[in-house]
Amino acid sequence: MAKVHTAAHSIPLRPPEQVLRLERMGSMHQTRLSFMRVLLRRFAAEKWQVEKRYWEIDEQGVGAAVYVCEGPQRTYSLVVFSNDLDPSKRSDRVIAEEWDATFTLVDGVPDASDIARLQRNVPLQEAGRITDKELSLSRANRSVRLFNYVRAELAAGRQPEASELNKVGYLMRTTAVYGSGKFGALDRRFIANREEFSSPFQSELMAVYMIRMFSVDIVEHLARADAPANAVELAKDLRKSLGIGNSTGLGMAPFIVNHPVLFHHWILARENALRDVRQQAGLSAEKFALLKCLVDRQQCGLAHWNSEHPLQVEKVSALANDLENLAAHLAAVKRNTDLTLNELYQWSEDNLSLEGQECVVTLLIELYPEVVDQYASQMSVNEESYFNIDGRMGLGTLSKIMKTHYRFAFDLDFESPQANARFWYASEEKLEPRLGERFEEQGAEREHPLAIARDIVRTCTAIDACDSAMSVAEFLMLHPEHRHVVRRAQQVAEFPYAEIVDNLIAHDMMPIDLLRCKLSFFGAIKFDPRSDRWVRINMFQHAPLPEELHNNYDDTWIYPSVSSAVSG
Amino acid sequence: MIDNSEATRQLSIGELDSLILKACRGAGYSWGLSQEAGRAAAWLALRGLSAAGAFVTLLQQIDTTLISHTPEVLAQPSGIRLSRAGNGLCPVMTGAMLSDFGWSGEKVVAEQVYSPLILIPFLAASAKGANAGLAVRGDGVQLVIGNDGELTSGSAGFDESQRTVEITAMNYVSESEEIKFSRRAPVSPAELQILESFAHLTYVPASDQSRSGAGAGLTDND
Structure with missing residues (x-):
C-alpha cells in the first residue's frame, strides 16, 4: 500500500498544500511516468506488432478499417468507421451528432458479424451501444x-511544408475517448489484472495511438483518390511529426475529484520520482549532457506551443524565459560533479514561474529511468477497497483529520458570494458535467458533490455541535447528508495527495487547471485553452511509428529533436 | 420483475452503479448514501442478482420523504432491534449503518426492510470486515454469507418487497474459490424507464448561459 513515507529519506516529499494547488496543477507537464509513454515503452520492450489489417474505404472516404495491436499474450483491434462529413456538422462539442470518423477498441479480433454490429452503433457514439467485447468508444474530426x-x-505529388504541419501538429482531433463501462463497454475491473493494463488508461491510449495512424492513412488515401497517378505518400519524418489532437471540455474535470484514492497514487508516483532524483548524488557526465540536451529540445518544442488564450500566451512566454535562464544556469556549471540536482530543484523554486518549476520536475525525472520507472506500476489501485467508512472512528479523530488535511478550507468564507460562486451539475441536455453561477442561474439545488472544501467546513460545524465521544457511525445515522465528505476525509487521512488543496467553486476557479493536470498524466503536450473550461492538446506527437518501436526505440521521443524543429 | 427479455438493456456494471446512484439521489437520498446504493447495486449485479429490480421496488414503494430517516435502535438482551414505527426500514440507510458499525457478533433484527436484497451487499461488507460468516433469515427464507463476504447460497425470497431480517453469526469459512462475476447488468425497458425518471431529477435543464459555458463555442472547422 502506498502511503507517504518520508522517514527514511533526507529530502521530504513535496507536501499536498504545495503540489495540489490549482495554479500549480495547471502548470504540470508530462513525465516519463505519463500513461502514453508507459504504453509505448511496453510496446517496445515486448515487441508489440501494431499494423493496419483491413481497409474498405471508398474514394469519398466512407467505409471501415481495422488496426491491430498484437502483444505477447493478447491482440486488440481498433475498428474505424470513416465518414464524409458535411462541414456544417463539424463541432468539437459533446453535443455534436456526426463526426469525420468514429472508433471502438475491440478486445481481440472482430469477425464480420462484430463489424456489422459495430457499424450500426459506433457511428452514433453516445446514442449507440457497444458490448463487453469492446473497451473504448471515440470519435475524431x-x-x-x-x-x-x-x-x-x-x-500534387509534393510533400507539405513542415512549418505548416507544426502550426497545428495533427490532422485529426478526438473529441472524446470513452473507456471503462461507458455506453456498454467492458468495465475496467474485468481487465485490470492484465499486465498490459496495469497502468491507467492503457486501452484508451492504445486506441489513440492507432487513431493517429489512421489520420495519416486517410489523408494519403484521399490524395490518391484525387490524383491516382501523381499522389505521393507522406514522408516518414513528417508523419512522425504529427500527433493526434484532442479537444476536451468540462466533462473530464470531475474525474480527479471523483477518484481521490486513484489520484493520490498518480501524484505520489510523480512526487516519489522527483524526491528520489533530488536525492541522487554524483551526477554523471552523461546525465549532465542529457539534461542540457533536453533543455534544448524542450526549448525547440516551445517554439510550436501555440495558443491564443491570453493566460496561456503569458505562461508559455514565462516558460521560454525560464528555459533560457535554466540553460544559462547549466552553462555556468563547469563540471557535472558541481551540480546537485536538489540544488537545481531549489533554484527553480526560487527563480522560475510555476510552468518553469514543473518543467524542471519533468526534466529531472527524465534523467533517472533506472530509479523512477518502477513507479509507473504503482499508479493504479483498487479503489473499492477504500470505499467503506470506518464507523468506529471517534468523532474527535474525524474532526482532527478534517482540520489538518483541509486547513485551507477553514480560512475561506463560504458565506461570501466569491467563495461559493459556482456549482457543478449535470445538464439535462447532454448529461455532461457543467459549471453554473450559483447566484445567477437556476439549478443549484441539484449541485454535484464537488464543493469539497465548503462541505468539509459544513460537516465540521455539524460535528462540533455533537458530543465528541460519539462515533462516526452514530454521527452518520443522524447526518446522512455528510456521508460523502466523511468518506473522503477518511481516505485523505491515509492518502494525503487525494485532495486538491483549493476551492473548486470559487468565482475565479479555472477548470482548465484540472484538465491540464489530468492530461499531463496522460502525456499530453501543447495545452491550448480555448476558454477557462476548454482545452486542446496534442498526443503522441513525435512518437515512434509502429516500425520504429522495436529497434533502437527512442524513449525521449516526446521532446522534439533539435533538427526537426529547425526544419520547421 | 417485469420480463421483456427481447429488449432488455445489457448495462455495464459501471453504468448500473451510476444509474442507481443518480436514481437514488433523484429520489432524495444524500450523495453519500446514493454512492452506497450504486455500489450495492454493482455488487448484486456482479453476482448475477437483479439489482435494478430491487431498486425499482424500493423507490416505488418507499415513502421518499422518509428515506433518510434513521432506524430506531433498541438494544435488548437477545440482540439489537432496528425498526421504524409505522413504517418499514430503508435497506440503504440500514445497510450503511450496519456496515459503519461493523459486525459486533450480536444478533441483529431489522424489522420490515424494503427490498431486503439490497441489504445483502452491506452485510457482505460486514462479514468480510469482521472475517465472520453470517446467517441471514427473512420470514422463512435464508441465506449464508461466508467470512470472505461472498454468498454461499442463493438469495431466493430476498427480492420480495418487504421482510423482517434476522442476522446472526455463523461459523462458515469460505472455500477459496474463484468467483465468476457477471459482466452485464440486465435491465428491462420498464425498469430502465423508472430508474431514469428518478435519475432525471438530478439534471439541470439547459439554458443559453449553461450552453455557452460548456465549450469554447467555436466550430471545429479549423
Missing part, C-alpha cells in the same frame, strides 16, 4: 485546414 492542405499537396 479533421483539423480541416491542415487536412485539406496536406491532401492537396500529396495529391
Whole structure:
C-alpha cells in the first residue's frame, strides 16, 4: 500500500498544500511516468506488432478499417468507421451528432458479424451501444485546414511544408475517448489484472495511438483518390511529426475529484520520482549532457506551443524565459560533479514561474529511468477497497483529520458570494458535467458533490455541535447528508495527495487547471485553452511509428529533436 | 420483475452503479448514501442478482420523504432491534449503518426492510470486515454469507418487497474459490424507464448561459 513515507529519506516529499494547488496543477507537464509513454515503452520492450489489417474505404472516404495491436499474450483491434462529413456538422462539442470518423477498441479480433454490429452503433457514439467485447468508444474530426492542405499537396505529388504541419501538429482531433463501462463497454475491473493494463488508461491510449495512424492513412488515401497517378505518400519524418489532437471540455474535470484514492497514487508516483532524483548524488557526465540536451529540445518544442488564450500566451512566454535562464544556469556549471540536482530543484523554486518549476520536475525525472520507472506500476489501485467508512472512528479523530488535511478550507468564507460562486451539475441536455453561477442561474439545488472544501467546513460545524465521544457511525445515522465528505476525509487521512488543496467553486476557479493536470498524466503536450473550461492538446506527437518501436526505440521521443524543429 | 427479455438493456456494471446512484439521489437520498446504493447495486449485479429490480421496488414503494430517516435502535438482551414505527426500514440507510458499525457478533433484527436484497451487499461488507460468516433469515427464507463476504447460497425470497431480517453469526469459512462475476447488468425497458425518471431529477435543464459555458463555442472547422 502506498502511503507517504518520508522517514527514511533526507529530502521530504513535496507536501499536498504545495503540489495540489490549482495554479500549480495547471502548470504540470508530462513525465516519463505519463500513461502514453508507459504504453509505448511496453510496446517496445515486448515487441508489440501494431499494423493496419483491413481497409474498405471508398474514394469519398466512407467505409471501415481495422488496426491491430498484437502483444505477447493478447491482440486488440481498433475498428474505424470513416465518414464524409458535411462541414456544417463539424463541432468539437459533446453535443455534436456526426463526426469525420468514429472508433471502438475491440478486445481481440472482430469477425464480420462484430463489424456489422459495430457499424450500426459506433457511428452514433453516445446514442449507440457497444458490448463487453469492446473497451473504448471515440470519435475524431479533421483539423480541416491542415487536412485539406496536406491532401492537396500529396495529391500534387509534393510533400507539405513542415512549418505548416507544426502550426497545428495533427490532422485529426478526438473529441472524446470513452473507456471503462461507458455506453456498454467492458468495465475496467474485468481487465485490470492484465499486465498490459496495469497502468491507467492503457486501452484508451492504445486506441489513440492507432487513431493517429489512421489520420495519416486517410489523408494519403484521399490524395490518391484525387490524383491516382501523381499522389505521393507522406514522408516518414513528417508523419512522425504529427500527433493526434484532442479537444476536451468540462466533462473530464470531475474525474480527479471523483477518484481521490486513484489520484493520490498518480501524484505520489510523480512526487516519489522527483524526491528520489533530488536525492541522487554524483551526477554523471552523461546525465549532465542529457539534461542540457533536453533543455534544448524542450526549448525547440516551445517554439510550436501555440495558443491564443491570453493566460496561456503569458505562461508559455514565462516558460521560454525560464528555459533560457535554466540553460544559462547549466552553462555556468563547469563540471557535472558541481551540480546537485536538489540544488537545481531549489533554484527553480526560487527563480522560475510555476510552468518553469514543473518543467524542471519533468526534466529531472527524465534523467533517472533506472530509479523512477518502477513507479509507473504503482499508479493504479483498487479503489473499492477504500470505499467503506470506518464507523468506529471517534468523532474527535474525524474532526482532527478534517482540520489538518483541509486547513485551507477553514480560512475561506463560504458565506461570501466569491467563495461559493459556482456549482457543478449535470445538464439535462447532454448529461455532461457543467459549471453554473450559483447566484445567477437556476439549478443549484441539484449541485454535484464537488464543493469539497465548503462541505468539509459544513460537516465540521455539524460535528462540533455533537458530543465528541460519539462515533462516526452514530454521527452518520443522524447526518446522512455528510456521508460523502466523511468518506473522503477518511481516505485523505491515509492518502494525503487525494485532495486538491483549493476551492473548486470559487468565482475565479479555472477548470482548465484540472484538465491540464489530468492530461499531463496522460502525456499530453501543447495545452491550448480555448476558454477557462476548454482545452486542446496534442498526443503522441513525435512518437515512434509502429516500425520504429522495436529497434533502437527512442524513449525521449516526446521532446522534439533539435533538427526537426529547425526544419520547421 | 417485469420480463421483456427481447429488449432488455445489457448495462455495464459501471453504468448500473451510476444509474442507481443518480436514481437514488433523484429520489432524495444524500450523495453519500446514493454512492452506497450504486455500489450495492454493482455488487448484486456482479453476482448475477437483479439489482435494478430491487431498486425499482424500493423507490416505488418507499415513502421518499422518509428515506433518510434513521432506524430506531433498541438494544435488548437477545440482540439489537432496528425498526421504524409505522413504517418499514430503508435497506440503504440500514445497510450503511450496519456496515459503519461493523459486525459486533450480536444478533441483529431489522424489522420490515424494503427490498431486503439490497441489504445483502452491506452485510457482505460486514462479514468480510469482521472475517465472520453470517446467517441471514427473512420470514422463512435464508441465506449464508461466508467470512470472505461472498454468498454461499442463493438469495431466493430476498427480492420480495418487504421482510423482517434476522442476522446472526455463523461459523462458515469460505472455500477459496474463484468467483465468476457477471459482466452485464440486465435491465428491462420498464425498469430502465423508472430508474431514469428518478435519475432525471438530478439534471439541470439547459439554458443559453449553461450552453455557452460548456465549450469554447467555436466550430471545429479549423
